[in-house]
Amino acid sequence: MRTLNLGILAHVDAGKTSLTERLLHAAGIIDEVGSVDAGSTRTDTLDLERRRGITIKSAVVSFALGGTAVNLIDTPGHPDFIAEVERVLNLLDGAVLVVSAVEGVQAQTRVLYRALRRLGVPTLVFVNKIDRAGARTHSLVRDLAAKLDPAMVAMDAVTAPGTAAAESRPRERDTAFDEDLLDALLDDELLEAHLANADASPTASGMSHVAHDAALASAFTARVAQARAHPVHFGSAITGAGIVSLVEGIRRFLPGSDGDADGPLSGTVFKVERGPAGERIAYARLFSGAVAVRDRIAVGDGRQAKVTGISVFEDGVDRPRPRAEAGRIAKLRGLGEVPIGDAIGRPPKLRTEHFLRPALETVVLPANEHDRPALHTALTQLAEQDPLIGLRHDETRRELSVSLYGEVQKEVIGATLAEEHGLEVEFRESTVICVERVVGTGAAAEVIAKAPNPFLATVGLRIEPAPGPAVDFRLGVELGSMPLAFFKAVEETVHDALREGLHGWQVEGAVVTMTRSGYWARQSSAHGGFDKSMSSTAGDFRNLVPLVLMAALREAGTVVCEPLHRFRIELPAADLGGVLAALAKLRAVPEPPELDHGRCTLEGTLPAGAVHGLGQRLPGLTSGEGVLESVFERHEPVSGPVPSRPRTGANPLDREAYLLAVARRVTGD
Incomplete structure (x- = not known):
C-alpha cells in the first residue's frame, strides 16, 4: 500500500488541530469531532495542551484514503515550538498549510511556507474559518499570491462567506478557471492551445477541448507534485464545509512514498x-x-x-x-x-531546513534547594525530547540554564516540571543569546615536552573568519602523522571549546586549521606495563586544545552579535506617532510606513530582546487594534556595552585556573 506522510502546518489559532479532527472524522476514525476548547482532540494528548488549547508536541495519527495509508502529523503552530516543526519537515511527502480566512497570511505562515518551498514539499493550502465574520475569499487568494507564491489556484467556490451558512464546492471548469491554471503554469504551449480552443467552435473541435482540458489538468497536477504550484481549498473545520473537496485534493495532488522494503534499512x-x-x-x-x-x-x-x-x-x-x-x-x-x-x-539523504536557534535563555532555579539534582535530571529528559532547549550547567555557580524561543515556552517548561516531575521552579528574567564572530586571523601552538605545555601532545591551530554560521575544521598536517583517534579528539574538542568564545558566547562563522601535530608513541615500563607518563593519549589532546584554540582566538578577535527580528505592525494610522516613539526607545529601525484608508502598515528591524516588550505595549498604544508579527532576520554587532556570559566550566583563557581544574578532574579531587 502506498504511504503518504502528511504534515498539517499553520500559524497558531488558524485551526490546524481542528482540521486534523475533521479529517479523522471524514475517514471514519472517530465518531465525533473533538474540540480544542473542550480539550477533547485526538492529537493534543498532553494535559497541558488540552488546558491551553495549543499544540506543543508533534503527534502522529493514521487513516486510510482509498489505497493510501496516510500518516497525518499535527505540528505546533506557536513560534515558540518551531523546533518540533523543523524535525517533522524532513519526513513529509506532502503538506497542508492552513490559513485563517479572517486573519489571512501571518508571520508564521510565511516562515512555514518558505521552509516548505526550499525543501520542495508538495503543498496544498486550506483556507479555514469561512464561516467566521470577516472571512475573505477572492482577496485572500490575491494575498496568498502576493505574499507567498504567485502559483496559487482557488479550487473551490464559496457561498455566503462570513456566515454560519458558508459552503464550499469545487469550482466549475470554465474559462476563468482555465486562465487561473494557465497563470500558475506559465506554459507557452498550453497557452497557445487554450487560445486556439477559445476561438474554435464546439462542434468543430469538441475533442480538442476535452484533450486540452485533460492536458491542462495533468500539467497542473504535475506542477503541484513538483511543489511549483499550489491548489487552494476553502472550508471550515468546525462545520465540515469544504472537507470533501480537501480530501479529494489530498488524494489527487499529493504523491506518497513508495520506499523499497527490500532495500537496505x-x-x-x-x-x-x-x-x-x-x-x-x-x-x-x-x-x-x-x-x-x-x-x-x-x-x-x-x-x-x-x-x-x-x-x-x-x-x-x-x-x-x-x-x-x-x-x-x-x-x-x-x-x-x-x-x-x-x-x-544507513543514514538517509535528508532535505534539511534549519530554523534559527532559540534567541533567549533563562536560569531555572528549584523552589527547594534539595530538588536541584532532580531538576537536573528532569531538564536533561526534556532536552532529550527537544535538543534545542540547550541545557547548560554552570558548575561554578551551580546554575542550570535553558534556551527559549519565547515566554510561552518558559511557561510550558515550568508547568511540565510541576506536573510530570513534581518540581516547583522559578525562572530568572530571560536574556538574549548572542553569538561571537571571528574578525581576524589568529594562530597558536604548543609543543610536546616544551614549557609551558604540561601535556604529551603537540597542537598548532589557526582560526580565521568564514561566511555562514558553521565552524569548519581542516587538517594542515598529514593524516598519517599521528593516530586517527587523536585527530578525532582534536576536532571534537575544537567544536566543544568554541561553544564559549572570548565573551562566553558560541563562536560561529570560522575555519579552524590544525597546523602542527605530534605525540609520543605508546611506551612500556621495565615490567612490560603501559607507562602513561611516557605515552600520549587522546586526553592529552582534549586538555591541550582549549588552551591553544583560545590563544589563537584571542589573537584573531571576535565581535559579539545580537539577533535582530524583522517586524511588521498593522495599526490605526492615528496611533502611528506613539508607536514610532516606542520603537525608538527599543532601538528599532522602522521603514517608511504604508498608509491605506486610515490603516497603517509599518515594517523594520528590532533587537530580539525587545520583541516581547513591544508585544506587551502595543495593545495599549493602539487601543487593542495593533497586530505585531516578527521573525528572525540576521545577527548584527551589538551597540553599546559588550554583553558577556559566564562560562560553564574551566576557563582556558585563565591558564593557571584552567590547569588547576584539569588536575582536579584527572585526580578526582
Whole structure:
C-alpha cells in the first residue's frame, strides 16, 4: 500500500488541530469531532495542551484514503515550538498549510511556507474559518499570491462567506478557471492551445477541448507534485464545509512514498518519548528497508542495538507489529539512549531546513534547594525530547540554564516540571543569546615536552573568519602523522571549546586549521606495563586544545552579535506617532510606513530582546487594534556595552585556573 506522510502546518489559532479532527472524522476514525476548547482532540494528548488549547508536541495519527495509508502529523503552530516543526519537515511527502480566512497570511505562515518551498514539499493550502465574520475569499487568494507564491489556484467556490451558512464546492471548469491554471503554469504551449480552443467552435473541435482540458489538468497536477504550484481549498473545520473537496485534493495532488522494503534499512529518529518504565521510545521514519522485532540494527554513528518492540500507526492508533517497512512511521523500543536526529541503519539523504536557534535563555532555579539534582535530571529528559532547549550547567555557580524561543515556552517548561516531575521552579528574567564572530586571523601552538605545555601532545591551530554560521575544521598536517583517534579528539574538542568564545558566547562563522601535530608513541615500563607518563593519549589532546584554540582566538578577535527580528505592525494610522516613539526607545529601525484608508502598515528591524516588550505595549498604544508579527532576520554587532556570559566550566583563557581544574578532574579531587 502506498504511504503518504502528511504534515498539517499553520500559524497558531488558524485551526490546524481542528482540521486534523475533521479529517479523522471524514475517514471514519472517530465518531465525533473533538474540540480544542473542550480539550477533547485526538492529537493534543498532553494535559497541558488540552488546558491551553495549543499544540506543543508533534503527534502522529493514521487513516486510510482509498489505497493510501496516510500518516497525518499535527505540528505546533506557536513560534515558540518551531523546533518540533523543523524535525517533522524532513519526513513529509506532502503538506497542508492552513490559513485563517479572517486573519489571512501571518508571520508564521510565511516562515512555514518558505521552509516548505526550499525543501520542495508538495503543498496544498486550506483556507479555514469561512464561516467566521470577516472571512475573505477572492482577496485572500490575491494575498496568498502576493505574499507567498504567485502559483496559487482557488479550487473551490464559496457561498455566503462570513456566515454560519458558508459552503464550499469545487469550482466549475470554465474559462476563468482555465486562465487561473494557465497563470500558475506559465506554459507557452498550453497557452497557445487554450487560445486556439477559445476561438474554435464546439462542434468543430469538441475533442480538442476535452484533450486540452485533460492536458491542462495533468500539467497542473504535475506542477503541484513538483511543489511549483499550489491548489487552494476553502472550508471550515468546525462545520465540515469544504472537507470533501480537501480530501479529494489530498488524494489527487499529493504523491506518497513508495520506499523499497527490500532495500537496505535507512531511517531517522525525529521524536523521543519515555515509556511507563522510563525507557526511551524512538519515533522513526523509515525511508528504505524493513525492521523486525529482535533485529540488531545500526543506530547513530554505527553502534548496534536490538529492537525489542515495534508499533506502527494504523486506523487512528498505534498497534504493536512484528515488522515495519519503508514508508511507515514506527515507534521503536530497545534502541537505548538514542537521541533525536540519529540515523537508523544507513543514514538517509535528508532535505534539511534549519530554523534559527532559540534567541533567549533563562536560569531555572528549584523552589527547594534539595530538588536541584532532580531538576537536573528532569531538564536533561526534556532536552532529550527537544535538543534545542540547550541545557547548560554552570558548575561554578551551580546554575542550570535553558534556551527559549519565547515566554510561552518558559511557561510550558515550568508547568511540565510541576506536573510530570513534581518540581516547583522559578525562572530568572530571560536574556538574549548572542553569538561571537571571528574578525581576524589568529594562530597558536604548543609543543610536546616544551614549557609551558604540561601535556604529551603537540597542537598548532589557526582560526580565521568564514561566511555562514558553521565552524569548519581542516587538517594542515598529514593524516598519517599521528593516530586517527587523536585527530578525532582534536576536532571534537575544537567544536566543544568554541561553544564559549572570548565573551562566553558560541563562536560561529570560522575555519579552524590544525597546523602542527605530534605525540609520543605508546611506551612500556621495565615490567612490560603501559607507562602513561611516557605515552600520549587522546586526553592529552582534549586538555591541550582549549588552551591553544583560545590563544589563537584571542589573537584573531571576535565581535559579539545580537539577533535582530524583522517586524511588521498593522495599526490605526492615528496611533502611528506613539508607536514610532516606542520603537525608538527599543532601538528599532522602522521603514517608511504604508498608509491605506486610515490603516497603517509599518515594517523594520528590532533587537530580539525587545520583541516581547513591544508585544506587551502595543495593545495599549493602539487601543487593542495593533497586530505585531516578527521573525528572525540576521545577527548584527551589538551597540553599546559588550554583553558577556559566564562560562560553564574551566576557563582556558585563565591558564593557571584552567590547569588547576584539569588536575582536579584527572585526580578526582
